[in-house]
Amino acid sequence: MNAATQSVHAPPSRPAFGSVLAPTMVVAEFADGRWKAHEARATAPIPMHPGAHVLHYSSTCFEGFKAYRWADGSIHVFRMQQHIERMRQSARALVLPEPDAAQLAAMVLTAIERNRDSVPEAPGALYLRPILFGTTPNIGAAAVPSTEATLIVLASPVWDYFSGGIKPLRIFVDDEHTRTAAQMGRVKTGGNYAAALGPTLEARRRYKVDQVLFAPGGEVQETGAANFFLVRPGHLLTRSLDASFLHGVTRDSLVTLARANGFEVEERVFNVAEMLEWVATGEAALSGTAAVLAGVGTLVHRGEEYRVGNGDVGPVTRELRATLVAIQEGRAPDPNGWLTRV
Numbered sequence: 001m002n003a004a005t006q007s008v009h010a011p012p013s014r015p016a017f018g019s020v021l022a023p024t025m026v027v028a029e030f031a032d033g034r035w036k037a038h039e040a041r042a043t044a045p046i047p048m049h050p051g052a053h054v055l056h057y058s059s060t061c062f063e064g065f066k067a068y069r070w071a072d073g074s075i076h077v078f079r080m081q082q083h084i085e086r087m088r089q090s091a092r093a094l095v096l097p098e099p100d101a102a103q104l105a106a107m108v109l110t111a112i113e114r115n116r117d118s119v120p121e122a123p124g125a126l127y128l129r130p131i132l133f134g135t136t137p138n139i140g141a142a143a144v145p146s147t148e149a150t151l152i153v154l155a156s157p158v159w160d161y162f163s164g165g166i167k168p169l170r171i172f173v174d175d176e177h178t179r180t181a182a183q184m185g186r187v188k189t190g191g192n193y194a195a196a197l198g199p200t201l202e203a204r205r206r207y208k209v210d211q212v213l214f215a216p217g218g219e220v221q222e223t224g225a226a227n228f229f230l231v232r233p234g235h236l237l238t239r240s241l242d243a244s245f246l247h248g249v250t251r252d253s254l255v256t257l258a259r260a261n262g263f264e265v266e267e268r269v270f271n272v273a274e275m276l277e278w279v280a281t282g283e284a285a286l287s288g289t290a291a292v293l294a295g296v297g298t299l300v301h302r303g304e305e306y307r308v309g310n311g312d313v314g315p316v317t318r319e320l321r322a323t324l325v326a327i328q329e330g331r332a333p334d335p336n337g338w339l340t341r342v
């Protein structure tokens, strides 16, 4: 049984996040200066010229967000417009044809509709993955943008991120490498992930960690695929928005909810020394679409280990996560209008 045909209702064992693809994808092409009508197709390999711009000059970006099946069977997608705007901003930064916001929204809704049977029940979700890439066949185009592009919305049923139980993460603090080029941090492009992979695998091998927290020059930024929070009762600290890191939609949602619940939320630059002092008695957590909020139990920095609080996922982290997940799964009101019914 391959990944694409595996049953989505009763997975024999929990498949890894993203390893199962829903049967239908939605495709649009850009040529002659405009986006053509999109169409739903079977999720399958696509023909691509080996001279395609993306294969040589990495003209590509993507998004990731979720649609949830509520207890009454209805399906709701979380903060679709914010993800579409982030995709358009990534496209602009990479000089790729910018997706039309209304067309991309229609493509996402079509992908959910056509894959309705593949949307798992909570705590699972349908993960949506729009990708955009330059296809002009020209291998001398390092300094020339691609004039042709393809936009595809893929969907993937995902199950409970914490099915093995909530486990505190072990994080290596890297104050030597940068995750991305300075101006590319807020662009969701494959090259950034390729750049972070080597340092992440090296840290895994050397320190048996789950992830790397990049802190170039000692300033705390984010991990390879999540934003970073310091947490205490009634108080959050996270880096202020700048060009150096990805502006997570989950980060924004947590900041909004925490403020509404009376938390003091500080958004500012902080360094490794302040973080290590904070975690002696406080909590730390990673935020992102996949896990929502994942607690950190240990930080490893320059060969030293620092236990975060008592080494377990902290109570404030658990509560904040539960508050946001309840909204996503339709068990709590959505005062900010973050969900779109499909």
Ligand SMILES: Cc1ncc(COP(=O)(O)O)c(C=O)c1O
Binding pocket: 064, 222, 223, 224, 225, 226, 227, 246, 247, 248, 249, 250, 251, 287, 288, 289, 290
């Ligand atoms: C580098 C990076 N930072 C942060 C995030 C979290 O972003 P979001 O909360 O929008 O999923 C992600 C995940 O998309 C990411 O890849």
